[in-house]
Amino acid sequence: MEHLRAGGYTLRPAAESDIGRIVQIYNGNKPFLRHHLGTDRVSPDFLRGELAQMEALGFLSCVILDAHTGEIVGVLDYQPGETVYLSLLMLDAGAQGKGAGTAVFRAFERAMAEKGRQAVRIDVVDDYPGDLTAFWQKLGFSGEKHTLLCWGGKRSRALVMAKSLAR
Secondary structure, eight states: OOOEEETTEEEEEOOGGGHHHHHHHHHTOHHHHHHHTSOSOOOHHHHHHHHHHHHHTTOEEEEEEETTTOOEEEEEEEEOSSEEEEEEEEEOGGGTTTTHHHHHHHHHHHHHHHTTOOEEEEEEEOSSTTOSHHHHHHTTOEEEEEEEEEETTEEEEEEEEEEEOOO
């Protein structure tokens, strides 16, 4: 994936040198970890394993950079295809609630549409208070059905949501 500019943010492929910062971002999102992985912390080795597994399955793992400072402020994982599967969009806790998630997703959405992709799919874990279903609905996603996800040995109910990119 080439670098993607997103209204003050840039996406680029994750590298080995990014692992420490990505671990900090994961570990700064304890509610996410508890509800998705059933843990409070991940290690660099866990993350290396995740990145390798994602790559083997055809996913692209990216870091989100503040375009002004160059600092990594989040991560985004997706699997290209006619319907793009967005498996993760996570921001540093300090960047949340300031429009960064919306800005990054909107730029990602535009880039995928320009590549001729037809839709974006996400699986939103929704079996806990404070889930992000409403955030994704505001971005134009609608729920289709529920599925069961298993990540790190934890099973979670998730709403399969999709958004058409057809113009």
